Amino acid sequence: MSQEQEKVSAEELETALREYVDRANVSPRARKTLLSWTCRIHIQANDIEDAAFTYVVEKGESQPISVGLIGVPDLIVRGQSFDLAEIFWGDANPVSNYMQGAIKTQGRAEDVMRLDAMAMFIFLNQ
Amino acid sequence: MSDQKTLSRALSLGGASAISTGLAFAALNFLGMAQMLDYINGPLAWLxxxxGGLVVLGVRACFSELDGIYPTAAGIRLWMARAMNDRLALVITLTYMTAIVLVIAADAFIIGEAMAYAFGNGTIIAVVYVAVLLVLATFLNLRGIKLAGTLEKIVTTVVVLATVIIGIIAIAKHGPTPPAPLHGGSPLQALILGIFLYTAFEWVTTNSEEVxxxxxxxxxxxxxxxxLAISQSIFAVAMGMNLGPDGRESAYPQLLVAEQTMGHVGLLLMLAVTALTAVNTFNGGFVTLSRFMYAVAREGKLPRALTTLNDRAVPVVPVILLGVSSLVLSIVVxxxxxxxxxxxxCAALEMMIYATAAFVVFRLRRQQPESERSFKLFGGQPMAIAIMVLFGLLALISSTTVGKDTNVIPLVILVAVGLMVTLYVLLYVPKLEKREAEELAARRAARAASRNAANNQ
Structure with missing residues (x-):
């Protein structure tokens, strides 16, 4: 959780997301475990302009990131740009930020849990 | 936080109401009703x-205000962490989670005993039923199978309607009303048990991100x-008008009420209703507690082994731990x-958490007066204090009363659990936090180095 409200740019956040998607797709554990998971996620940074993205996971496979909020989401993740970027860089774990209220979500807890599981598979090689 | 007006799978008022009702309507409630009748005359049990429902409205207001500030599945953990020392918040939350194990164990025990009674088996077979139920619940959870959506609504509707119908028939066909409690009863104890019949309704706040x-x-x-007020009032009166002290002391008084008025068909019907209440309890309890343990472990405050997921993204160790501890506890019972x-x-733990919720409302009103609140407790801080004091006292009374007797064993057990949790939080959690902080610092340093390298190229 960012202490001094550090910011990253929309471009940096987008890059972080794209790298995250690449990592997710080469993680055999993430793809196997999340094989039955399909989820449209809207990601919004609330401290910088034009930082809204759509991330779609279809049967465990991460689709390329789209800029803007597209379609009706299953899950919405909002937070400060740095807190969001730290999650997709793998520097902070989503649940920890979530439990401390640094990021806010809307949607089913099961989807939040699977998003966290994906991060754990990618970065902790569980 | 609800800027978004549409979610693909948003929870409706009907769905949320079914979850709240289903979580509160446990098989253990029937034993609560039976105990309540030791303190109040059967035909007046509805009072x-x-x-209890009126007092619980105050609790509902507290949880509504907190949920309005932080609508999150991590609610109880987050609310307390914002209002008090994080270590204390962790101690209270982990101690409170014992209630979920107790309710699951109690419900499994009640169904095991009820099945044994219905099919004419003895205690050993009842224990076998309990074991089979809990193994089945654990297995289904490990497979990621859970009751959701329409099915959850149907189960809760069937439980409520069947309870009301059987209750009305039992009132209409009742024989001579059993004698009133000796020594004129006890309104305070009856009130505590009346409140107990609503406990866990507030767990629906863990679904607040789905609306x-x-x-x-x-x-x-x-x-x-x-x-809950209508359905349980009817059944409590039915029980009071049909069962004497001996029947109320059994582990399946609801079956005896149904059998007495509707014969063997009624008995089997009530057995099915009891089993359905447990479906809701197991479904909610297993998911809530196992996901909570996973999240706290991911936070770095419980051992990392609890974050191990199986190929269905289910936290394996918490689910197995919950299944085994519930089984052991139900066999002991x-x-x-x-x-x-x-x-x-269970009553004492729930009263404790209600008192804590009122305290958190009070603290957050002081600390965050400017925070947006979509719901406000009527009466503000004085009302929050009044609710806190009331439930603090009720927690003390609940923990020192067993049935009709004063008994400090529940208090001793709860204090012992609280002390063990406190020792864990004070001695072991700092080590976990240190390791977590070191790993985080290393990851951040590596990331910063790689960003610098990329910028210099």
Missing amino acids: AVLA VKPKIIPRAMLVAIVV AVTGAWVMIVSM
């Missing part, structure tokens, strides 16, 4: 249930309280016959 309108959760809790003590401990 205690309604009085698109913030008002849905407070309204759902209100609907649940009304439904079956052998010792101490289910009355389970009611006391």
